[in-house]
Amino acid sequence: MFRILLLLFAGACAGYFGRRSAFVRRTASGMQITVCALLFVFGASLGSDKGLIADFGRFGGHALLIAVLGVAGSLLAAAAARRFFWGKGGRP
Known part of the structure; x- marks a missing residue:
């Protein structure tokens, strides 16, 4: 690694x-x-x-949940960063 x-x-x-x-x-x-x-x-x-x-059926749902939550967290973090750095308008 x-x-x-x-x-x-x-x-x-x-x-x-x-x-x-x-x-x-x-x-x-x-x-x-x-x-x-x-x-x-x-x-x-x-x-x-x-x-x-x-084994896909056994852990596929967990993998989907982790992926969806990861994307949702990334979107929330991007929205927070946009608001923090550029204010409500979203432009620098």
């Missing part, structure tokens, strides 16, 4: 210091394609796990 966080931090630093480079600007579309491919492969590996699919 530490290795993953270290690579993430190194990539963020490389992007920050090389942000004016044409190479870094050209990698944006490739990055989007890569993330989509990774999500597809992750979904395919989850879908092929028979144990996970068999």
Whole structure:
């Protein structure tokens, strides 16, 4: 796990210091394609796990509840931050 966080931090630093480079600007579309491919492969590996699919009914409801509450909390936090930083109008 530490290795993953270290690579993430190194990539963020490389992007920050090389942000004016044409190479870094050209990698944006490739990055989007890569993330989509990774999500597809992750979904395919989850879908092929028979144990996970068999137990989906048992913990699927809990996962849905956690996801809905997470989204609701994010929306409330965004609304509070908007009101706190930009007042009632919502514009800076």
